[in-house]
Amino acid sequence: MKAFLKYREIWLLAAIVVLIGLISTRFPAFADPGNLRQVFNDTSILMILALGQMVVILTRSIDLSMASNLCFTGMVVAMLNAAHPAIPIPLLIVIALVVGLVLGAINGLLVWRLNIPSIVVTLGTLTIYRGATFVISGGAWVNADKMSPDFIGFQRAAFLGIPVLSWIAILVIALFFILMTRTALGRSIYAIGVNPTASVYAGIDVGRTKFIVFCISGMIGGLSGYLWISRYVIASVEVANGYELNIIAACVIGGISIAGGIGSVGGAVLGALFLGIISNALPVINISPFWQMAISGSAIILAVVLNARGERQQGRIILRKMEAA
Amino acid sequence: MTDITSTPAPRHIPDRLDRPFSSAIFSWEALLVVVAVAIFAINSFASPYFLDPYSLSDLTFNFTEKGLIAFAMALLIISGEIDLSVAAIIALASTMMGMAVQAGAGTPVLVLIGIVVGLGCGAFNGLLVTRLGLPSIVVTIGTMSLFRGIAFIILGDQAYKGYPESFAFFGQGYVWWVVSFELVLFLVAAVVYWFVLHRTSFGRRVFAIGNNPVAAQFSGVRVGRIKFTLFCLTGLMSGIASVLITSRLGSTRPSIAQGYELEVITMVVLGGVSILGGAGSILGVVLAAFIMGLVTFGLGLLNVPGIVMSIFIGLLLIIVIALPIVWRRLRGGR
Numbered sequence: 001m002k003a004f005l006k007y008r009e010i011w012l013l014a015a016i017v018v019l020i021g022l023i024s025t026r027f028p029a030f031a032d033p034g035n036l037r038q039v040f041n042d043t044s045i046l047m048i049l050a051l052g053q054m055v056v057i058l059t060r061s062i063d064l065s066m067a068s069n070l071c072f073t074g075m076v077v078a079m080l081n082a083a084h085p086a087i088p089i090p091l092l093i094v095i096a097l098v099v100g101l102v103l104g105a106i107n108g109l110l111v112w113r114l115n116i117p118s119i120v121v122t123l124g125t126l127t128i129y130r131g132a133t134f135v136i137s138g139g140a141w142v143n144a145d146k147m148s149p150d151f152i153g154f155q156r157a158a159f160l161g162i163p164v165l166s167w168i169a170i171l172v173i174a175l176f177f178i179l180m181t182r183t184a185l186g187r188s189i190y191a192i193g194v195n196p197t198a199s200v201y202a203g204i205d206v207g208r209t210k211f212i213v214f215c216i217s218g219m220i221g222g223l224s225g226y227l228w229i230s231r232y233v234i235a236s237v238e239v240a241n242g243y244e245l246n247i248i249a250a251c252v253i254g255g256i257s258i259a260g261g262i263g264s265v266g267g268a269v270l271g272a273l274f275l276g277i278i279s280n281a282l283p284v285i286n287i288s289p290f291w292q293m294a295i296s297g298s299a300i301i302l303a304v305v306l307n308a309r310g311e312r313q314q315g316r317i318i319l320r321k322m323e324a325a
Numbered sequence: 326m327t328d329i330t331s332t333p334a335p336r337h338i339p340d341r342l343d344r345p346f347s348s349a350i351f352s353w354e355a356l357l358v359v360v361a362v363a364i365f366a367i368n369s370f371a372s373p374y375f376l377d378p379y380s381l382s383d384l385t386f387n388f389t390e391k392g393l394i395a396f397a398m399a400l401l402i403i404s405g406e407i408d409l410s411v412a413a414i415i416a417l418a419s420t421m422m423g424m425a426v427q428a429g430a431g432t433p434v435l436v437l438i439g440i441v442v443g444l445g446c447g448a449f450n451g452l453l454v455t456r457l458g459l460p461s462i463v464v465t466i467g468t469m470s471l472f473r474g475i476a477f478i479i480l481g482d483q484a485y486k487g488y489p490e491s492f493a494f495f496g497q498g499y500v501w502w503v504v505s506f507e508l509v510l511f512l513v514a515a516v517v518y519w520f521v522l523h524r525t526s527f528g529r530r531v532f533a534i535g536n537n538p539v540a541a542q543f544s545g546v547r548v549g550r551i552k553f554t555l556f557c558l559t560g561l562m563s564g565i566a567s568v569l570i571t572s573r574l575g576s577t578r579p580s581i582a583q584g585y586e587l588e589v590i591t592m593v594v595l596g597g598v599s600i601l602g603g604a605g606s607i608l609g610v611v612l613a614a615f616i617m618g619l620v621t622f623g624l625g626l627l628n629v630p631g632i633v634m635s636i637f638i639g640l641l642l643i644i645v646i647a648l649p650i651v652w653r654r655l656r657g658g659r
Contacts, residue, residue: 062462064587110643114650117600123587124643131636139630237632242584245409245466252467258460290481290579294474300467301453308459 008255008307009266016274023277026285037162043276044169045224045231049243050250050268051176052220055213057251058193060260061118063214065107066221067243068129073099073225075133078142078151078235085148092151096226097219103129104218108211118210126244134237142235155230165227172220177265189213193261249296250275253303274299353597353649357612360645364616368623375626382503386573388592388618389507390566391585392611395592396518397559399610402593403522404555405535405602406461408450411563412585413472418442418567420476423485423577432491439568440561446472447560451553461556469586476579485577496573507569511614514562519607531555535602591642592617616641 024031049066056063077096080087087095103125110121144152155165180186188209191199196206229235254271256263278299279292368375375381394411401408418439425438446468453464498506522528533541534548542548571577596613598605617638624634 110647114647116643116646116650120594120600120646121643123591123594124639126587127591127635127639128643131632131634131639134630134632135636139632245469248466249470252463258463288478288481290477291474293470293477297467297470297472297474300470301464304459304463304467305453305457308457 009264009270011306012253012255012267012270012274016270016277019274019277019281023281023285027281030281030284037166039276039280040169040273041163041166042280043272044165045227046246046250046276047169047269047272048172048220048227049224049247050254050272051172051265052217052224053247053251054254054256054263054265054268055176055180055189056118056217057248057256057258058189058260058263059210059213060193060196061111061210061213062122062248062258063104063107063217064119064122064244065103065125065129066217066224066247067240068126068133069100069103069218069221070225070228070243071237071239071241072103072129072133072136073222074229074239075137075142075225075235075237077226078147078229079137081148081151082142082146085151089150089154093223093226096222098222100218100220100222100225101215102218104215104221105211107218108214111214112207112211115207118214130237130241137235137237139237142229144233147230147233152230152233155227165231168223168227172223173265173269180265185209185212190261193257193259195261246275246296249300252300252307255303255307257307271303354606354608354612356645356649357595357597357609357616360641361612361616361619364619364623368619368626371623372626375623378503380622380626382499382505382508384618384622385505385508385511387621388614389505389511390569390573391589391592391617392511392614393514393566393569394559394562394585394589395596395610395614396514396607397555397562398589399593399596399598399605399607400518400522400528400531401555401559402590402598402600403535403602403605404531404552405538406454406552406555407465407590407600408447408556408559409462409465409586409590410446410450410469410472411559411566411589412582413469413476414443414446414560414563415567415570415582415585416476416579417446417472418564419571419577419581420479420485420579422488422567422571424479426485426488432489435488435492436495436568439571440564443560443562443564443567444557445560447557447563448553450560451556454556455549455553473579480577480579486575488572488575492572493575494572496569496571507573510565510569515607515611522607527551532603535599535604537603588617588638591638595642595645 020031020036029035049070053063053066073096076099077092080095081092107118107121107125110116111118155163155168157164159167180189188199188204191202191204192206192209199206228240232239250272251263251268252258252271253274254263254267254269256267256271275296278295279289282289282292282295398408398411421442422435422439425435430438450461450465450468453459453468454461495506500506500509522531530541530546530551533544533546534551538548567582570582574581592613593605593610594600595616596605596610598610620637620641621631621634624637625631
């Protein structure tokens with residue numbers, strides 16, 4: 001039992017249960033299974049994105065370009081769909097994954113081959129990818145009436161009573177769980193985050209692994225691009241503007257250490273759910289949605305204060321600085 | 326008693342390493358000057374309106390506000406920290422100034438409020454980072470939402486207007502002919518920050534902290550206090566920038582200065598400040614500010630939309646960082 005309580009995911013889960021409890025004192029229907037399923041569905045895209053960001057952060061890197069990748073890929077598939085409605089949706093999803101993969105690979109190559117810090121690379125590609133969206137679309141929007149019914153309907157179709165979007169999220173969570181806990185790549189990702197130098201001596205190709213995590217986050221960005229556009233049925237340059245920081249916020253609340261090496265799939269999912277519950281709950285308990293930003297900001301600060309207490313190890317910090325120099 | 330005078334003369338430690346002319350040519354600043362001159366030349370060929378004193382004066386408004394923050398941010402990044410909340414501080418300070426206007430405050434009070442709110446926000450970041458030992462990138466992502474969130478709570482989808490006429494001077498006024506108040510402030514700040522970073526022991530300590538905070542700590546540098554000061558400075562400069570922007574726009578919305586934080590950091594990194602800390606110069610940041618102003622203004626004259634300009638800024642950032650690395654690798658024969 002004591003070992004059980006050491007997992008920060010348990011505490012986060014408890015916090016979420018308390019949060020739901022508090023909300024249902026004001027609005028009892030919120031804790032309804034049907035409503036909770038709706039909240040899960042609403043949060044699906046953020047959960048998927050947080051998982052993609054998690055693998056990057058675990059290797060002591062960061063991907064600020066995910067939201068721009070989402071915006072660009074979303075525009076690509078929306079325009080493809082508008083021009084050729086006959087392309088089946090599964091093929092479009094594959095296209096979204098590939099486009100996202102290419103964008104992620106560009107980040108990864110710059111980080112791997114040129115050794116530029118990832119925050120600089122993705123700061124650059126953040127503006128480039130969003131600008132490229134403007135270039136391919138000419139600034140025009142793709143509206144709902146230009147999208148095919150399949151394009152919009154696919155993720156809304158119910159399978160076993162749950163929308164396809166939620167199933168996609170569940171599938172992605174399962175894949176990431178297997179990746180992080182059952183594969184050599186997953187172990188390498190953790191190893192690099194904990195100690196890159198030791199990882200090199202252990203035979204891990206640090207650069208190549210970083211390249212792979214950026215490919216993963218890119219594919220996730222691309223997949224989310226299709227999901228986002230078909231959910232909110234509008235593709236424009238402004239899609240998900242500034243959302244990269246929400247993704248990182250979900251990771252931070254989920255207990256993923258920005259210094260790398262610490263974090264889990266469960267944490268990322270719960271962190272995203274926490275933010276999702278807040279944004280879903282505010283309207284029903286009659287708090288202006290304008291409060292949401294300040295509340296999630298406070299949640300981030302609180303989460304990092306609580307998480308830092310378990311992580312403080314002076315020795316590691318010295319080591320990290322020496323490597324950076 | 327031993328004879329103190331017979332101890333060997335203290336070894337001469339140079340104040341700085343020798344910098345021959347050849348290394349100055351290949352320095353980062355030299356590369357930036359070349360880029361700036363090239364962009365300037367391209368601009369003057371591309372548009373007949375570019376080489377007009379009034380155009381060039383308008384150009385300065387593109388970078389002065391962000392540049393002011395970039396100076397403080399440069400020091401902060403050199404010390405190994407970062408502040409992503411600067412744009413949110415602008416929004417909060419502007420909102421507070423808007424509230425004060427509604428309450429009938431005059432221009433001096435408004436300026437004071439903008440600066441004090443900025444300083445307060447910076448101190449809040451600094452306390453969280455230095456007192457609780459938290460990573461600044463996460464803290465300031467949090468305060469970024471918090472500060473702008475407060476602005477949204479206060480304003481919602483409304484806007485504050487009705488700033489007094491004398492308040493307009495800061496963002497729209499000219500000191501002499503085409504030299505704007507903003508430009509003068511930018512240049513004065515550049516000199517002050519150059520002096521502080523490159524000519525004082527405080528600046529030396531900032532570099533020391535960035536290179537090795539533990540060694541700096543053991544050398545008697547008050548690491549926490551200096552980092553706290555730097556966060557306060559960054560907040561202060563954001564407050565000043567908020568006064569300028571609010572004065573220039575004449576209104577306050579909670580979405581004011583959205584995305585500025587990344588532009589400021591781009592400016593700093595483009596200026597040759599190492600994102601890992603420990604290296605950088607104010608001259609580089611000044612040049613980077615000019616370059617970013619030139620690019621956005623020149624493309625603006627050619628009717629290129631802002632979003633496309635951002636592609637050029639992004640490419641410029643990556644290329645300028647990648648160029649020396651590729652160059653070194655080619656010369657190293659690897």
